[in-house]
Amino acid sequence: MARTLREQSPAMDIYWDDELSMAWCVLTAPHHGAAEAQQNVEAIGRLRDSLGKKKVRVIIDIRSVETITRSARTLYGGPYTFSIQRATVLLTDSTISRVVANFFMGINKPMSPTRMFTEVEGAVAWLDEFPDE
């Protein structure tokens, strides 16, 4: 995939894949609180604005994440995220990242369609089901 770094926040790098028309967000910090979540969703919002899209399809790589606080999860699953993200893949590998992803989807119930994947191909195929807006 041909990805270019388009946006950055202190806890996340956002790459844009022109070919797939998807954002690849890599969470770089192990611990995420409300401040990090706010900066991250704002960064995705800036990306969406710069692309002139209504919403973007997003892969969020949470493989290096260890904790995400409740306020951060609430923000990630809330209306602002819904307004900018068409569908979201949570990319996991470790037990911790899988627990975080499952918890987020099961308890916090994000407003936009969200699924957990452990491999990129399946994630891309699933996101492709959602029309690019």
Add this chain to the structure above:
Amino acid sequence: MSNETVHARINEILAMLCELAMGNLDVRLPPPTAPPPGAEDVSTAIDGITVGLNMFAEELQATLIRKEQYEAILAELEQTQLQLLHSAKLASLGELAAGVAHELNQPLQIIGFAAEELRESLEDRGLRTLSRPLDVIDSQIHRGAGVIGRLLAFSRRDSDCALARADLNEVIEEAVAILGGQLATQDIEIRTELTPGLPPVAGRSNELLQVLTNLVINARDAVKSQPERRIELRSVADERYACLEVIDTGTGIADEDRPRVFDPFFTTKPMGKGTGLGLSISHSIVRRYGGSIEALSEGNRGTRMRVTLPIAGDDD
């Protein structure tokens, strides 16, 4: 992997689980000194469990906070409901009062006209001395008209309430002037503690005097059988509200009675001694000006009645 290594690892896991059981949800199992070849160490699974527990604990805490908030809102709603119920009772009472006043007013006027005619007739015949009993009728008609006027005032919803303003210190001083002598004859000490320069409040002086008179009369009834007979009248204010307080050394209000003291016709006085309307009418008056009236009492250590009224704005 040797038995000793496995044993040591099990001890580490047990120690970590004990920490977890004691509520330390941030505890992590240290990575193994000799990782098992080709297999994921148990530490990653346990770390996943602790992360999950941590998140559940956060959610539980948030749920408890929400529950407390809902309970506070519910309590507020119940309070509002009680106030609405009280307002509805007062509205019904107002209608009843207006009806009674109207029905009484007519015969009273007819009696007045008849008495007037009789007086003229007697005077025409030079029987002026016989008309003296008519003075008694006149004065009683005047008294009856006063009662009707107050009943109508109770039922009326004035539209110009916002324009009224009163000085609480003056109201207190007037109440002392009216009732002080009577209280002195009953050996009741009355004290005042007035905050100087009190800003005017929303309300009409005569109506607030009626409120204060009701409160002082109740206080008088509460203290007169007590060894210590004292009533204190106070005024205080902050930036938005001014309060007057009537504090007595009486028997206090029983806990079970306190929610009902502003209900129409509720009284703890002996039969024939109280109508149970004083506090109800006072409550109605104070509410009309955007204020509140509270009955603060601690068992049998006396009662503190507090009337809070908004300070009149420049437009009032």
